Amino acid sequence: MFENIGSYGVGSVSRCRGWKTMEKYCMERSQQYFLKHYVKEIGERSTFYRRQNRTLLVNAAAGHPFESDPGAYNQNSIWDSFKNGFDAFYRFSRPHTVIGTALSIVSVSLLSVEKLSDFSPLFITGVLEAVVAALFMNIYIVGLNQLYDIDIDKVNKPYLPLASGEFSVVTGIMIVLSFSIMSFFLGWIVGSWPLFWALFISFVLGTAYSIKLPMLRWKRSAVVAAMCILAVRAVIVQLAFFLHMQTHVYKRPATFSRPLIFATAFMSFFSVVIALFKDIPDIDGDKIYGIQSFTVRLGQKRVFWICISLLLMAYGVAILVGASSGFLWSKSITVLGHTILSLILWNQANSVDLNSKAAITSFYMFIWKAQYNEI
Template sequence: MAIESFSDFSLPFFVDLLKVAAIFVFLFFYTNGINQIFDIEIDKINKPHLPLASGVMDKTTATAIISASAIMVFAIVNNVGSSPLLWGSFLGFLISTAYSVNLPFLRWKKHEIGAALSIIIGRGVVLQISTFLHMQTFVFGRQINFSRPLILGTIVVSIFCTVVALFKDVPDIEGDKKFGIRSLAAILGPKKVFWICVCLLEMAYIFAIVFGATSSRPWSKLITILSHSVLALMLWKQSESINLKDKFSLQSFYMLIWKLLYAEYMLLPLVR
């Protein structure tokens, strides 16, 4: 999204892109790992196939993996020497820890607002803005400029993250209720949360279509409007076929949300 012309595609750009990818791959290892360590008993009910819940991996091994992942995050950041990446990865690390760790004032996932804000701020805001500013200022040496792709990306991805935060708990109501996790799905029930999520995503697509219509470049306008219209229609069609009483059907729809999110990441650089 920080690309402004074809001349920006250079070897230093791709090298830095790989470094950014490596940082966040290790950060996601840490995020998922620490969540599983503190959720073993819950996952035995909700996700018994996971390594720790199933007993395939022991807690000591998992702790070693997430510790090594955290070290790699900050080792690569230190090697790069970028301020945006430093504060972005540090905030991501803090939010991930606060979300999962069962200590006083932490374990934010126990409360619906804390869980949603953790995911929205971490993925929707921090990840987007820190990597964009790294590329714009550190790699390309430009002044800070919040471009159209970044504005649309931050808003739309934040909505997606809100949906992920809400919907991920729909298949997990049984375990969450047993262990005192106050998810919105446990409070309102799966049907209401399901349709809240569908409506939020459709709103995101409508916003993207309107935003795309204001573009001064015809090719960008056409791609943005057409692609988001197709995705919105596909989402609505899929939502009509979901069986809310079938856990596998719900899990399939949850994975569709992630696929739509990654499709959005591919479209955002074309917004101009």
């Protein structure tokens, strides 16, 4: 028994020494293996970073931005924000009204020119003073109307920035106040009484048209609303800005020429048509919020053809006036031009789908373009 135990002990010692030797050998081989691969990995990473740095240097030399540069991302973000803000303000300003106002002022200013020498830096300065001040007031008027029509515009014009939520009410108020102040400040600096009174009357009528106060909010009355638009676009724009050029810029006595009277009468037709037609695509929201426009009272189709009839009458009057002109070139251009315009108008009107809001809105923009042609 003891022999067997002794024999077992000696073999165990021998095997233990063998295991230790094997363990030591395995550890050394493992360390060599990991060290080899670690060095290899470091070499590969070093090569990768050298290549990456070389690529970045080449891009920098070629003027290309680094993909990982946070400044490029910030610049793109700032530029996108600027573009979105400008687009929202562009829609807020109602650009078709801005264009119409600017062209009307330039056109009526040309009626004050009596001789070639009147085209001078003085003329350009006087026109710019009138246009800039009037556009500031125009933005005040259309902006104020949007502030008080947010709920209506969510139905009628959801693309406007206040209705869509792109502008907050506070932002709208700040824009409206800023542009009204700038308009009056410019009018005061210029020192032209016709210009100042044009701005003041436009301010009063534009405010009374939109603001919700007792005896105001005149847009709820179809007749009063039309008269406000007629007074501003047909009378004030024509007469006041003509007097601005005549009396303030050229220092001449106030006189109303035949072309000025005709232009005022002709633009009165267009102003009435615009006042009536603008409510045709807005019938849904106006019905919901109790705006008693002519379209709500008479229906879209009837008001549409009343507008077409008024425009055709205006073109007819222009043709008669042109035919009575003593100048052959003036007679030919006026008669032929308004004949073509009346035919285009009739053709476009007959192709409008009155059940499509998009088609009606498109035709409304066509009327503004027709007014631009007359200006």
